[in-house]
Amino acid sequence: MEREDTTTSPDNTQSESVSVSVPLSAVLRYLIPIAVLLLSANYVNETYGQIRAENLYYPYLIIGVMCVLSLVVIIEETIDLRSVQRDIGTHEALAEYVNQWRVSISLAILIVIYVVLIPVLGFFSASVILMTASMYATGVQRWRLATLVIIATLSLIWLMFIEVLGIQPPAGLIDGQIYDLLPTL
Structure with a gap:
């Protein structure tokens, strides 16, 4: 049986354990960039060979830029997750993430x-x-x-x-x- 750790904050309310906040925060941090990569791959898969190549230069350029930027976001989020404060609850971690983005x-x-x-x-x-x-x-x-x-x-x-x-x-x-x-x- 898994033990659920709780901590008490200064206002005597309990917050969730770290074991929930870090993985949930990690999932949310990677969700948008991975979605962009998957949707980009799907677009290339659906259009390659279906539309003349000269009509795809610009869309593929934009998709390439989006994919590179998504990879940069994934790398930055990985670095940020390594330095995440491990004693905050899920609510605080999500609030910080939403505020940042x-x-x-x-x-x-x-x-x-x-x-x-x-x-x-x-x-x-x-x-x-x-x-x-x-x-x-x-x-x-x-x-x-x-x-x-x-x-x-x-x-x-x-x-x-x-x-x-x-x-x-x-x-x-x-x-x-x-x-x-x-x-x-």
Whole structure:
């Protein structure tokens, strides 16, 4: 029978033993980078030979960068786990981990929401929401400058894709209404 050790904190509450906190923290620390590596391998597996190679240079470059960065995160987390304070409970270990990765986790969630919003609202409306929310999540203090950056970025995208290349991004509900009004202006 395994013995469950508990410790009493200064406010007389009991916390879980180290035997739970370190492995659980390790699982969570490796979860995102391993998921990125697995999803990247799956993408390469599904697209290799199915799409012309010259169309895959850029996606494979991005996937390669993501995989290298994921490996760097795994190495850093391994080093951090070796220096983890062994007498903290699971709750404290998870709170420290989430606090350390708060911005990255927020941006990952925002990107998932962005992908869902593009077909519903349209590319430009969803991009305004994503850029505003990501700037808020990263702690931008100068909102006038942030607004200028959003407008300049989306204007450049508009010029490059719609005006120069003639590529129409997904319209969605809001962008579709705006596109309908533009020829009348």
